[in-house]
Amino acid sequence: MQETFAKRMGKVHRSFIREILKVxxxxxxISFAGGLPNPECFPSKAIAEAAQRALTNAPVSALQYAPTEGDPELRAWIAERYDQRMGLKLDPDDILITTGSQQCVDMVAKVFLDQGDTVVLERPAYLGAIQSFSVFEPQFRTIPLLEDGPDLDALEALLDEAPAKLFYAVPNFQNPSGLSYSLEKRRAVAELCLRRGLLFVEDDPYGELRFKGEHLPSVYTFAEGQSILMGSFSKIATPGFRLGWIVARGDVRDALIRVKQASDLHTPSLTQRIMVELLQHFDMDAHIAMIRERYGHQRNVMVEAIREHFPEGVTISEPEGGMFLWVTLPQGCSSMQLMDKAVACKVAFVPGKPFYVDPGEGENTLRLNFSNASEEMIREGVARLGKALQEFLQ
Amino acid sequence: MQETFAKRMGKVHRSFIREILKVxxxxxxISFAGGLPNPECFPSKAIAEAAQRALTNAPVSALQYAPTEGDPELRAWIAERYDQRMGLKLDPDDILITTGSQQCVDMVAKVFLDQGDTVVLERPAYLGAIQSFSVFEPQFRTIPLLEDGPDLDALEALLDEAPAKLFYAVPNFQNPSGLSYSLEKRRAVAELCLRRGLLFVEDDPYGELRFKGEHLPSVYTFAEGQSILMGSFSKIATPGFRLGWIVARGDVRDALIRVKQASDLHTPSLTQRIMVELLQHFDMDAHIAMIRERYGHQRNVMVEAIREHFPEGVTISEPEGGMFLWVTLPQGCSSMQLMDKAVACKVAFVPGKPFYVDPGEGENTLRLNFSNASEEMIREGVARLGKALQEFLQ
Structure with a gap:
């Protein structure tokens, strides 16, 4: 029946990462390929208790159809947390609950993208967003991601050439690179977007996971009215709830509600009510502090092991938060080819190429995940990968 | 920012029903406007116990990221049930779990619809599907829904005029009309779709809720290879889980997985694992029998009350299952205008017009829900509506 598919299906591929995960x-x-949070950090017991409360105190709220916008108490908690974390004052009505933050990208694409519209991405970019946008057949343009954030000269030059509909970015501990925007870059990108009328779509699933340096405000705080902000409970609580949110105002908010209704009516009431019960009875600050400390330690162990085992000429990002570390091999080396040798050495990673939309880019890069492995596995896995690299580079 | 919206947003409206529910x-x-299952039929206690088991026996499966396709045990249960109910043999791999069956329509639209493609709908049609399809800017064509199913001569004539991509239908106790396809019509529509190469998209959220007459097999059983079948736990367990599924094979199945990945990665692991635990320890057959008996009784009470209170010239459908009953006023009467009088009499319904894509159609129709009201409320509400009708028709 393939001949009757919509044209877009030629551009929508299975996630390369999800395929690797099967291997x-x-x-x-030892796999550094996944993007999974560490299950030892899931507050399972507190969630079981929260589920009991949600299902015995007010079962109908957890089990009946519910408003598309999401649970009011959940939205109020999120608004309050933005205020605490970065002094951002939001009306809970401007927060919509989504089925994971992946759905936010689908919703933004539905609201904004006509076929052929230009979407600007970081280079490299989050693979899941490339997938979601691709369904709506935009034209992708990319700008380099530097140590302190995007290359804004490249963005200006790109906009001078042709208008773009939106700029999608992950300013905190980006997946895949682990890089973050400096405070100056946050201000500068906001200023640019306001000045040029470019919509800034800010995806922030990892913002709470900073284990080094100072917490920085979202770009949204400098570009209100010209930006959309997305968040997620996946990395601070658990991904199995598929609970994310999107912050937007006015017409944009109303348009997002309409497409959300058309997408899945509403996010499960059950997961929302359990999360509300969890947030009311569980010390989230202490819990997130624990995750930060653990991931920070794992990141340090990985960086140390890399210094010990990787050959010269291989460079790495040194993330201040999040779950990923980015490796650059010497020019001309293919991480796709390295993969075979690595799997033979019983270690896995994700080649960087799928994070680039431009053909020929990123061949010599790869992503390592450090959140979902013990200290011992990190040491052993990096040693194996070092051995594979030594053999490969000879 | 509205001027930068995608063109499709001109065609995507808020659900009229969801707006009425606010009023x-x-x-x-007394509202017969909603489409809600009766919360007294939710197995809250069994769900609370299932949640405990899911979160204590294997919490990581309920809390970690999971495969896009859905939980294997849940898919096996669904396959087994089709075999029990209608002798349909399915490979669990051909069943994908979705975030409610509303998401199935979004996924089918993504896989099949290019802008301007023709989608055939029943007249009237399920409003949620009109919304989901609209995002992908098809051209809608409709064929009349008769007492025993769709007017197939009209469908042949329509296909002779121009090709269509798919025919979306709700053959069991349709929302809004309450009508069902006869066995002969099921066979005939399947034969037509196979012969003309028309994809039959069968939405079946109410199939288990038959309280009168004989259970009939899905059209899918007669049109495999040319059809897609959708189902839902919303009406047999609870809608708050947002758990639905889609049955498809081969290339279509693979394409649906790709767009599902791009939509929300996967449906919450938590709701899937709780549902698996519920299905393993709870007598679903007895539970569904209880719902059937209750809804059947409520439907009978409503039909009786209508016969007593509605003026002559007003006709109704007499559904053999589901949650809805369809009222036709004399030609020239507008149910939109009746609404004001009804609300003044403290009773509400949904005017039929939003279920029609053709302008000017359905003015004199309206939908009544009988699942979510007690016997007393049904008697009192129908009496009020009868009074409003008497005054209105004078």
């Missing part, structure tokens, strides 16, 4: 199901392989 | 929040109004 790495072999338990003898 | 009817007034507790003095």
């Amino acid at each position: 790495t199901a072999d338990p003898s392989i | 009817t929040a007034d507790p003095s109004i």
Whole structure:
């Protein structure tokens, strides 16, 4: 029946990462390929208690159809947290609950993208967003991601050439690179977007996971009216709830509600009510502090092991938060080819190429995840990868 | 920012029903407007126990990221049930779990619809599907829904004029009309779709809720290879889980997985695992039998009350299952205008017009929900509506 598919299907591929994850199901392989939070950080007991409260105190709220916008108490908690974290004052009505923050990208694409519209991405970019946008057949343009954020000269030059509909970015501990925007870059990108009328779509699933340096405000705080902000409970609580949110105002908010209704009516009431019960009875600050400390330690162990085992000429990003570290091999080396050798050495990673929309880019890069492995596995896995690299580079 | 919206947003409206539900929040109004299952039928206690088991026996499966396709045990249960109910043999791999069956329509639209493609709908049609399809800017064509199913001569004539991409239909106890396809019509529509290469998209959220007559097999059983089948736990367990599924094979299945990944990565693991635990420890057959008996009784009470209170010239459908009953006023009467009088009499319904894509159609129709009201409320509400009708028709 393939001949009757919509044209867009030629551009929508399975996630390369999800395919790799199947290969790495072999338990003898140490995998840095996934993007999973550490399950030892899930507050399982507190969630079980929260589920009991949600299902005994007010079961109908947890089990009946519910408003598309999301649970009012959940939205109020999110608004309050933005105020605490960065002094951002939001009306809870300007926050919509989504089925994971992946759905936010789908909703933004539905509201804004006509076929052929230009979407600006960071280079490299989050693979899941490339997938979601691709369904709506935009034209992708990319700008380099530097140590302190995007290359704004490149963005200006790109906009001088042709208008763009939106700029999608992950300013905190980006997936895949681990890089973050400096405070100056946050201000500068906001100023540019306001001046040029470019919509800034800010995806922030990792913002709370800073284990080094100072917490920085979202670009949204400098570009209100010209930006949309997305968040998620996946990395601070658990991804199994598929609970995310999107912050937008006025017409944009109303348009997002309409497409959300058309997408899945509303996010499950059950997960929302359990999350509300969790947030009311559980010390989230202490919990997030624990995750930060753990991931920071794992990141340090990985960086140390890399310094010990990787050959010269291989460079890495040194993330101040999040779950990923980015490796650059010497020019001309292909991380896709390295993958075979690595799997033979019983270790896995994600080649960087799928994070680039421009053909020929990123061949010599790869992503390592440090959140979902013990200290021992990190040391052993990096040693194996170092061995594979030594052999490969000879 | 509205000027930068995608063109499709001109065609995507808020659900009229969801807007009416806000008006009817007034507790003095008896509302037949909603499409809600009766919360007294939710197995709250069994769900609370299932949640405990899911979150204590194997919490990581309920809390971590999970495969896009859905939980294997949940898919196996669904496959087994189709076999029990209608002798349909399915491979669990051909069943994908979705975030409610509303999401199925979004996924089908993504896979099949280019802008301007023709989608055939029943007349009247399910409003939620009109909304979801509209995002992908098809051209809608409609065929009349008769007492025993769609007018197939009209469908042949329509296809002779121009090709269509798919035919979306709700063959069991349709929302809004309450009508069902006869066995002969099921066979005939399947034969037509196979012969003309028309994709039959079968939405079946109410199939288990038959309280009168004989259970009939899905059209899918007669049109495999040319059809897609959708189902839902919303009406047999609870809508708050937002758990639905879609049955498709081969290339179509693979394409649906790709767009599902791009839509929300996967449906919450938590709701899936709780549902698996519920299905393993709870007598679903007895539970569904209880719902059937209750809704059947409520439907009978409503039909009786209508016969007593509605003026001559007003006709109704007499559904054999589901949650809705369809009222036709004399030609020239507008149910939109009746609405004002009804609300003054403290009773509400949904005017039929939003269920039609053709302008000028359905003015004299309206939908009544009988699942979510007690016997007393049904008697009192129908009496009020009868009074409003008497005054209105004078």
